[in-house]
Amino acid sequence: MTAPAPRPSRKILGRLSLPERNFVANALRTETVGGVLLLVAAVTALIWANTAGGSYESVRGFHLGPSSLGLDLSIQHWAADGLLAVFFFVAGIELKRELVAGDLRDPKAAALPVIAALCGMAAPALVYVLTNAFGGGSMAGWAVPTATDIAFALAVLAVIGTSLPSALRAFLLTLAVVDDLFAILIIAVFFTSDLNFPALGGAVLGLAVFWLLLRKRVRGWYIYVPLALAIWGLMYNSGIHATIAGVAMGLMLRCHKEDESEQHSPGEHIEHLVRPLSAGLAVPLFALFSAGVSVAGGALGDVFTQPETLGVVLGLVVGKAVGIFGGTWLAARFTKAELNDDLAWPDVFAVASLAGIGFTVSLLIGELAFTEDPVLTDEIKAAVLMGSLIAAVLSGILLKVRNAKYRKLWEDEERDEDLSGVPDIYELEDPEYHRRMAAIYEKKAAEHRRLAEVSGGEREDGNGPA
Template identity: 45%
Template sequence: MNSPLRSELTRYLRTETVGGSILLVAAAVALLWANSRWSGAYTALRDFVIGPSALHLNLTVSTWAQDGLLAVFFFVAGLELKRELVVGELADRKKALLPIIAAVGGVVTPALITLAVGWGQPGIEEAWAIPVATDIAFALGVLALTGSRIPAGARVFLLSLAVVDDLLAIAIIATVFTTSIAFGWLLGSLTCAVGYWYAQHRRITSAWLYVPLALLTWYCMHQAGVHATLAGVLLGVLTRVRPDPGEDAAPAVRLEHRLQPWSAGLCVPLFALFASGVPINGDVLGSLLTDRLTLAIILGMFVGKITGIFGVSWVSVRLGLATKPSGLGFRDMFSLSVLGAIGFTVSLLVTELALEGTEQDKAKAAVLLTSSAASLIGSALLLRRGRVHQARVANDTRPRDDNGGATT
């Protein structure tokens, strides 16, 4: 990776570190607020309806956070995906193969385990999708805080894996949670997106054109019955990522610089604030290990993610289909796989789409518990691996993999 790309990756990780910390605070505030004597105020604010009814946008505050604020998050994710595919790590097929294969394993395995454990339970026909997504902000935040001594290849691998993972989760949201489509509105959304692409192709730079096009794309997607956050991904991947001669930075890079702090520091934490307020009572706590649907989500997220990411990666490397990132051994890969079990933003989003009432509260509690466990265990493993790598550097030896061979 050349130095401009490395600088861009470093900036991305720093933003996500701060965003992950704010996200954690927002989730903690939501839990405390929803379980305090002021819980009525929390529920009233979350369910308060706002927006123009003439445009059929009289939505609750929680829905605005889910459909509106997360669209910004997914737009930034789309920009990052496009950049990785065109000029980043995923542009090199050999380097891209391992995180792509690992992401597929990390989506399919949790889904299968959740279905197997929860088969026959009410809501499982959609709840199987809850454990499939890795939270980019949270996972990268934990890695940056506790894995600073791990080789840089770990950050690139986790970022690439999480981006592909979220792309697959987005595809699931588009197919599983779209019951009926208003094709006229969908055509309108696609027409606006084509207009956005054409403006990029013509090198138009005016925000007075792009902002209305983006809002119209989102609105038409919402009216079409397709989850509106998909509009963010669509516009992100249509944004130009290669700078023209004499251009300081491509539009995708400029937009990431402007929007990512808002996405990581405001949009995602506000969504977490209104999505994480689970009433923790005896029924919810007791269900974590006794309710089959809840247990299916926990096992899918934790066991499924770890075995899916690490197992597929191990097999791919052993068969010679892919190569490990520079400087990383299989124990490092296992530690990163544990971070892959951190499912927060998208998992909570899918929970709200898939379940209702008490079942939704139980599933949210399962997501929060599993993500917390994965964060703590992953942090402990990364700290241990960091000490190993530091000792190797202090002894002036090349990093070696778990078989004793040099990895560089």
């Protein structure tokens, strides 16, 4: 009896489907621009905070807003609680899309990024806890090094000029989406103050109305924007961090197309409109009013002497890289999946190191974890900056070593010799493409034969073609 043929092993980090590749390319293009603005905002904040006397503290501590609604907030709080709600709204849409139309819709495909992301959050938290357990520090900041900042990471890629293949970029993006989900859960569960149940009830009611309007296909920004602002204000006053409102509304949007006549789902359309606002304005302004810490008197060097700050640095640099790499390797090992033939495990480690850039959400969690100690809050922020910088330099070196290989893979993915608008590597799998190319080659061959006959006739009599 003939033995059954062995089932082909599943490849991990293989080439994306064409629609997924196009989506990832568009999303990362906006995030890269936003990441560069984020870098500029962070540098500006550091220069402003260390050269302009007390003006930085005066500006970000300036209060405005209606106190009767419980919204008399400092500019720093408006940036953290208000503008970041836009960032988390986009994160909610991204998560919903991944669950219904992206890599996370297939449990087998979702296992790898989910396991990698979970290990990439658990390992930094463990590193922080161990560092502070032996050093006698505070455990309150365990969640600070668990976050990845995709925009900052992509800005680093843009600066060092590496050309990651789309599979690695998509892996990084999916990691960040799952990372954001668990960061949201951490904020909601561990950083919720005393609950105001009437305000929470109002926020839940507002979300129910938001969902019902979406279900009824009601259109008009003039309806949704005021409703979203009301939900945000109620969520802020409820004691739950206001960014949760943004995530909840993002998750409610429909992110799948109902029929072929629908070019984009409502979620994709709204994400296309809001993502530039998030990446280009909301996150850079948050960085501007949060990243300004004093570096005078060796403050950055001091991050290596305190258990809390050292735990953050080690968590970002060591915990993230080891956690994500280890989670990916274990997922491949126990599912018997094989790494894409074009890549090697050092490539996975380099991307894992890049994920150690934890800026935006790490700064936010740092503010929430040590809200009663402003001095330690600034020291934690300095640790986030230092850890992210070290992770950026380390990953930059590792990626540069393999940049020639990445560039070749990227060029192969982008090559479009027939100018069809579809990369040739995808068309090679399409029978219609082969028929079209065969016709083109036959036409060229016929033209070459005709020219050969003409030139041959001229050589025979010297007086032109026969």
